[in-house]
Amino acid sequence: MKNSQLYKGSLTTIVMKLLEENGRMYGYEITQKVKEITQGELKITEGALYPALHKLEADGVLEVEVENVDNRLRKYYKLTEKGTTETVNRLAELEDFIRNMQTLVQPKITN
Amino acid sequence: MKNSQLYKGSLTTIVMKLLEENGRMYGYEITQKVKEITQGELKITEGALYPALHKLEADGVLEVEVENVDNRLRKYYKLTEKGTTETVNRLAELEDFIRNMQTLVQPKITN
């Protein structure tokens, strides 16, 4: 996704958080939601998203419900119980990460 | 580095920022400094760091000065002019990244 490589490694955390917040979402919806929230700054590519969703499903983090809407296929994903627990951990890690990065980058306070 | 995969993609940004701040550093020193700043939370592995330093040098972002201290080799790295410019961009990207991640993760404010 996007130009900055800082987002590498954050895709699954983003997906899990969105599902925690919204109950269930389908892939395309996730790409649109992220674009909307970040005002176009972050664009999740489908080539990254779909394999990631499949892996999370295979790992028992997500479960899928296939539906047919307007003659088009939709695969709704939601967190499993395991996934919900994992999400809590992930968000704690994200907070630590952000805190650490801010500490590393923070200009020194001059006295 | 570390367990959390969120740090993937942030290594070069961290290195560049530290060099901007400290003028010049050698590899081992960088690993220790990061450990110190993050209070042991983030450990940069040498298997990731040394290839990254070599790549930054090859890309003209860093230049190296080899010195012999206490009969041990040290390779001091510092930012080139190009590297200094790059660092400014990187730090701006990092700020955007952190801001976006916070927006994504931030619990909705209920009215």
Add this chain to the structure above:
DNA sequence: TTATATACATAAAAATCTTAGGTATAAATT
């Protein structure tokens, strides 16, 4: 004397993402 700390390095494998396609339907535009 053995382990730990310092200081560099590489190479195979794993993980993740980009890029570049592909299929198909519905709606909007020309």
Add this chain to the structure above:
DNA sequence: AATTTATACCTAAGATTTTTATGTATATAA
């Protein structure tokens, strides 16, 4: 009517980055 855009899924080759596992060598601490 025809073409483009939006919706909705998918994969596969290649690039990049990191992990894991080593390797070398000196100095210091236990």
